Amino acid sequence: MIQLFHVSKYYDRRPALSDINLQIDKGEFVLLIGPSGAGKTTLLKLLFCEERPDEGQILVQGRNMARMRPSDVPFLRRTMGMVFQDFRLLPKKSVFENVALPLLVQGASTFETRRRVMDALKAVGVEHKRDHRPMMLSAGEQQRVCIARAIVNGPIILLADEPTGNLDPDLAAEIIELFKAINARGTTVMVATHNRHVIEQVNRRVVAISQGKVMMDKGYRE
Amino acid sequence: MLYWVQEAFANIRLNRTTTVIAVATTAFTLACFGVFLLLYLNLKEMADSLHEDFQVVVYLSDDVAAQDISKLRQTVKEDPGVESLTYVSKEQALMDFREQFPAESHLLDGLGENPLPASFEVTLAPSLRSPPSVTRWAERLRGLPGVAEVRYSREWVENLTTMIGYLELAGFAVGAVLAAASVTIIASTIRLTLYARREEIQIMRLIGATPAFITIPYVLEGAVLGAIGSLLSLAILKGGLEFMKLQPGAPGQVLGLETGFHFFPVQVSLLMVLVGLVLGCAGSLISVLDMGRARV
Ligand SMILES: Nc1ncnc2c1ncn2[C@@H]1O[C@H](COP(=O)(O)OP(=O)(O)OP(=O)(O)O)[C@@H](O)[C@H]1O
Ligand SMILES: [Mg+2]
Numbered sequence: 264m265i266q267l268f269h270v271s272k273y274y275d276r277r278p279a280l281s282d283i284n285l286q287i288d289k290g291e292f293v294l295l296i297g298p299s300g301a302g303k304t305t306l307l308k309l310l311f312c313e314e315r316p317d318e319g320q321i322l323v324q325g326r327n328m329a330r331m332r333p334s335d336v337p338f339l340r341r342t343m344g345m346v347f348q349d350f351r352l353l354p355k356k357s358v359f360e361n362v363a364l365p366l367l368v369q370g371a372s373t374f375e376t377r378r379r380v381m382d383a384l385k386a387v388g389v390e391h392k393r394d395h396r397p398m399m400l401s402a403g404e405q406q407r408v409c410i411a412r413a414i415v416n417g418p419i420i421l422l423a424d425e426p427t428g429n430l431d432p433d434l435a436a437e438i439i440e441l442f443k444a445i446n447a448r449g450t451t452v453m454v455a456t457h458n459r460h461v462i463e464q465v466n467r468r469v470v471a472i473s474q475g476k477v478m479m480d481k482g483y484r485e
Numbered sequence: 486m487l488y489w490v491q492e493a494f495a496n497i498r499l500n501r502t503t504t505v506i507a508v509a510t511t512a513f514t515l516a517c518f519g520v521f522l523l524l525y526l527n528l529k530e531m532a533d534s535l536h537e538d539f540q541v542v543v544y545l546s547d548d549v550a551a552q553d554i555s556k557l558r559q560t561v562k563e564d565p566g567v568e569s570l571t572y573v574s575k576e577q578a579l580m581d582f583r584e585q586f587p588a589e590s591h592l593l594d595g596l597g598e599n600p601l602p603a604s605f606e607v608t609l610a611p612s613l614r615s616p617p618s619v620t621r622w623a624e625r626l627r628g629l630p631g632v633a634e635v636r637y638s639r640e641w642v643e644n645l646t647t648m649i650g651y652l653e654l655a656g657f658a659v660g661a662v663l664a665a666a667s668v669t670i671i672a673s674t675i676r677l678t679l680y681a682r683r684e685e686i687q688i689m690r691l692i693g694a695t696p697a698f699i700t701i702p703y704v705l706e707g708a709v710l711g712a713i714g715s716l717l718s719l720a721i722l723k724g725g726l727e728f729m730k731l732q733p734g735a736p737g738q739v740l741g742l743e744t745g746f747h748f749f750p751v752q753v754s755l756l757m758v759l760v761g762l763v764l765g766c767a768g769s770l771i772s773v774l775d776m777g778r779a780r781v
Contacts, residue, residue, distance in 0.1 A: 311691070313691060334695075334696075337690070337693045337694060337695045337696075338693070340691065340692065340693040341693035345691065347691075351687075351688045351691065352688075353685050353688060354685075355495070355685075364689070364692050364694075365692045365693055367488060368689070368692060368693055368694035368695070368698050369693065412692070
C-alpha cells in the first residue's frame with residue numbers, strides 16, 4: 264500500500280529525512296513516533312504529495328509519487344484523509360462546510376453530503392458546533408473538526424499528524440478508538456504522535472524516527 | 486454550481502477598494518474605445534446615407550439644340566449606371582436660383598441674359614455609388630457631345646471614406662492597447678484576491694480539489710468585473726453624448742448631420758458588455774495561470 268525506497272528530503276540543504284525505507288501493507292495501523300523535529304510531519308507530507316522527495320521513490324497504492332502528473336494528484340488525495348498538525352480549516356466557512364469540502368470538490372449530492380458530514384461530526388462529537396466558524400471553537404474542537412474532514416469521504420489511507428495533541432486523555436482515547444474502528448473496516452492508518460498513552464493504547468506497529476532516520480520498527484506485541 | 490458564484494462574490498467583497506478601482510479603470514478604458522466606436526459608426530452611417538442620395542449633375546452646353554437635348558437625355562437615361570434622371574432647363578435653373586437665394590437674385594438681373602446652364606440631375610445606380618467608379622463614369626460622360634461639365638460631391642465623399650479608413654485603423658490600435666490595459670488591471674485585481682486567499686487555495690488543493698474547481702470563482706470574479714466595467718462605460722458614453730447634445734454647436738450639427746449623432750444600437754451595446762466580460766475572464770486566467778506556475 265505504501266512503500267518508501269531510500270527517500271530523502273532536504274530543506275535548505277539540511278536533511279529533514281534521509282534514506283528512509285519503509286513498507287506499510289494494506290490494513291495496517293502504524294504509529295510514527297519521534298522527538299520534535301524528527302521529520303514525522305515531513306514524512307506524512309511526502310505521502311500526501313504535499314511535498315516531493317529529493318531522492319528515492321515513494322509508491323502509494325502502487326503509484327509512483329515522483330513521476331505522477333500534477334493533474335492526477337487531486338484524485339489520489341481524494342482516496343486519502345489527512346489530519347493536519349495545524350488543522351488547516353477554512354476560517355470563513357462553518358464547521359459543516361469545512362467538513363463537507365472534500366465531498367463538494369468531488370461533486371457529491373447535497374443529500375449524500377449532509378448524511379456523511381453529520382455522521383463524521385457525530386463520530387468526533389462536535390455535531391452541535393456545525394454552524395460555528397472554526398475560530399469560535401477550542402483547539403481540541405478544531406482538531407476534531409479536522410479529523411471529521413479527514414474521514415468524511417471514507418479514505419483508503421488515513422494519515423493523522425498528532426491528532427490528539429490538543430485533547431484531554433479521555434477524548435484522546437476516544438479518538439484513537441475511532442481510528443481503530445476505521446482501521447478495522449480496512450483503512451490503512453498512520454498516526455504520528457509523541458503521546459505515550461496513545462502508544463500503549465494502540466499496541467500496534469511502531470516506527471520511531473529521529474533526525475530524519477528510522478531508528479526502530481517494531482511490530483505487534485501480541 | 487452555487488458554490489462558485491458564492492465564492493466569486495465573496496472575493497469581490499473581500500477587497501472592495503481594489504475592485505472599485507479595477508471596475509472604474511476598466512469602465513474608463515472601454516469608454517475611450519467607445520468614443521472611437523461611436524465616431525466610427527456614426528461617420529459610417531453618414532457615408533452610407535450620402536452614398537444613397539448620390540447626385541451627379543450633368544451641365545449642358547448652351548449651344549445645344551432642343552432635339553439634341555432630348556437625344557442626349559435618351560442616351561444618358563439608357564446608361565446602365567443611371568437610376569433616374571431629371572431635366573432642369575435654363576429657365577427652371579434660374580427660377581430655382583431666385584428661390585434659393587432671393588437676396589442675390591439682382592446679380593442675375595444685371596447680366597441681362599440667363600447665365601445658368603441647363604442640366605440633368607442624375608441619380609446613380611447603387612453599384613456606381615463609390616468614389617472610383619463615379620470618377621470613371623463621369624469621365625465617360627464628359628466625352629459626350631453637348632456635355633459641358635459633370636459635377637458631383639467627389640471630394641467630400643472621398644475625404645469621408647479615407648477618414649473612415651483612418652478611424653478603422655486608429656480604432657484597432659487604440660482598441661488593442663486599451664484592451665491590454667483592461668486585462669492587466671483586472672489581472673492584478675485577481676492577483677490580489679489570489680494572494681489574500683493563498684492559504685485557503687492551498688487547503689482546497691490538499692483536500693483534493695482540481696485546479697479547475699479552484700479557478701472557476703476567480704474567473705467568474707474577473708468576468709463580473711469586466712461586465713460591470715463595460716456597463717459603466719456605456720453609461721458614461723450615453724451620459725456624455727446627451728450632455729453634448731444639449732450644448733450649442735453640438736458635433737452632430739457641426740458635421741451637418743440632420744440625422745443627429747446616434748448612440749450604439751442594442752446589439753453593439755450587448756457586444757461591448759460581452760467584450761468586457763471576455764477581457765475580465767482573460768485577466769483572471771492570466772493571474773491564475775501565473776500562480777499555478779508558481780507552485781503546483
Ligand atoms: N517548510 C520547511 N522549511 C524548512 N525547514 C523545514 C520545513 N518543514 C520542516 N522543516 C525542518 O525539517 C525538520 C523536520 O520537521 P518536521 O515538521 O517533519 O518535524 P516533526 O517530526 O513533525 O516535529 P513535531 O513533532 O514538532 O511536529 C525540522 O528540523 C524542521 O525545521
Ligand atoms: Mg510535526
